[in-house]
Amino acid sequence: MHHIVSDGVSMNILLSDYMTAYAGAELPPLRIQYKDYAVWQQGTLEAERMEAHEAYWLSAFTEEAPVLELPTDHTRPAVPSSEGGRVHAEISADVAEGLKKVATKTGSTLYMVLLAAYNVWLHKYTG
Template sequence: AQKRLYILNQLEGAELSYNIPGAMLLEGELDRQRFEEAFCGLVARHETLRTGFEMVKGEAVQRIYEEAAFQVEYVQISGEQAEETVRQFVRPFDLAQPPLLRVGLAELAPDRHILMFDTHHIVSDGVSMDVLIEEFVRLYSGEPLEPLRIQYKDYAVWQQSDEQKAQLAKQEAYWLDMFRGELPVLELPTDYPRPAMQSYEGRTLQLFMNREKSEGLKRLAAENGATLYMVL
């Protein structure tokens, strides 16, 4: 998956397509030194955040660094500047230069800040971002974290084992059989025509549901061995 994302990231127009940005409002007293130390602790804790990607003899490889310089970006802004500040915070990553995590803190007032964060999908996803935020809160609160038993590279090695390769080959054969022949273009009933060339333009549509429906979807996913993302 990381090799695929590395190649896709090289495509023209895809520079920001695999960024995972976010922002949240922080209200209350904030210790900037402890704030930055907590994020530095995350970078030291997770090898993925200290991993760079490059081409070696025509092959995409990952390189894990013992250390990766990390610094929170600080800025003081007014409320009117907030939206533009968050927008400009999201910019392309150089995949060869870790950490592939960027954090910013925009001060609106001494007790009011906007936390901005951005990471690349090659080292993170929605689930892992939730984990990082949870661990950040615990580190900032001074709570010690249990050492990690495995790192992502251990999973990658397991995925490349002979046993796992055989399982993947079996799955590949199944899906190639399912999709053999000419495949129709998926034309969803949208209110706009499909562009001839992918533009990578889009927007976010939010919807809200009650707890009962939310729990029902999670049960449906668990009963079918699927993720909530797959169900949706």
């Protein structure tokens, strides 16, 4: 099971139910099911507010995403491919420590700092 669909509490419940069923015991019927939650959630959301959100996202994605034209050493193939490669690089301990300090100072994670740097790099190369 992928970690995005469960957490520690959910996994404990799942394993407990699984072990109970595996031992041959009956599981108690559920008081509430996901469909009950979905009905409750739909009832609590304002229709007009949701329509405004839906209209925003539909308009945000009306245009096709632009192609990022990075300078390359070969021509772009006629049929796009999602195949890629890996680039291995090492940074010095001083640079790593500096990045961690930036993350701490800005209240962000190291991933966020590196992602921001990557976005700046893409902007500089593509304009």
